[in-house]
Amino acid sequence: MSEATSQQLTIIPPGAPLRGKVVPPGSKSITNRALLVAALAEGTSTLTGALKSDDTRYMAEALRAMGVALEEPDATTFVVTGDGRLRPPAAPLFLGNAGTATRFLTAAAALVDGRVVVDGDEHMRKRPIAPLVTALRSLGVTASAETGCPPVTIEGQGGFAAGRVEVDGGLSSQYVSALLMAAACGRGPIEIALTGKEIGARGYIDLTLAVMAAFGARISQPDASLWRVEPTGYRAADFLVEPDASAATYLWAAEVLTGGAIDLGVQASAFTQPDARAHALIASFPHLPAVINGSQMQDAVPTLAVLAAFNETPVRFTGIANLRVKECDRVAALAQGLSRILPGLGIEEGDDLLIASDPGLAGRTLPAQIDSFADHRIAMSFALAGLKLHGVTILDPTCVAKTYPGYWRALASLGVKFEGDMP
Ligand SMILES: O=C(O)C1=C[C@@H](OP(=O)(O)O)[C@@H](O)[C@H](O)C1
């Protein structure tokens, strides 16, 4: 395998409907919540159906570095044994570009008795964390992030005092989830109030509350912007992680684009994750609506945007400003990749993304090198364009390992062929 070919993959359009069974891997969001909460519980918890990928490995390694016993008896199981405490790690926690691990552990670090440095790769070092640091400081925690992004240094004092904290979740709902999960281990009840009017994907907060409740936490919600978390700590539990809804969107889109039938082993209605909302939209292809507000299904926007290129009529994506602070600036990356396929196919208008859909695209040869920007969702969504066009090449295809290491194998199992070595 030459260095050059291992760094890119050209998709050969299958020319036939994709059929077969592909079950998406476990949910990244749920796995990383369950790992943390299980680690904070006293006793042994078994997480089944879990995702094993870069993002969950970073979380697992960080928890090990803080004294949690974590075994992996098989490819989808974590056995987590905690004693209700996290210990100061000997070195900074390196969390790659895993937003969940970085944000969740920044708040959990306040429960440690000692110093914790939370750090990530060069991409994570550009992703804002200041609102979470400010919120922690208002609870009396000594925390700093010089650049407003990681690294963050937290001088944990073994817990939080009871109190009220305000947080602006406009840039990331993960700040709110992070505070909620840590708050259950506080010394008294903690109220978490949202400031600002916008919060992306509230469904992620519901996911947090559901995982917390499964491990014994008690939370009440006096109004839509206020949560009260009781100082219950967590109880060890056996927990089944559902498949990843964001991963499912690629399979749903592959199905409608090729007119195939892919059995995911799970009904769209069975998911509790926000991105499952995208299923109804994908099912409406090639008649996607003229305007799609992506704010409540953010990680599905790359899938929908690439699908929209083949729609009957143009589609405008709104409510997606915070896609600019994900693994890369996804609004820009989508516009760039689509315009490499055909100039003007994707256009940025302010923070909106306008797709100049062209149902005549399918079957054409339009050689395009798609820069993944080290972003798994850019790589995975543009592979969908390669199902209908000749010449789509994905650069840095290994970046899918962030959340879906088996993605290329999954497409291959459905009959998709590639030029270049499959990572
Ligand atoms: O809480 C979570 O599990 C997530 C929340 C969303 O991020 P933001 O809240 O930063 O928008 C989402 O994009 C991310 O992939 C996972």
Ligand SMILES: C=C(OP(=O)(O)O)C(=O)O
């Ligand atoms: C935004 C994402 O990830 P995170 O914020 O967890 O790094 C994602 O998986 O699309």
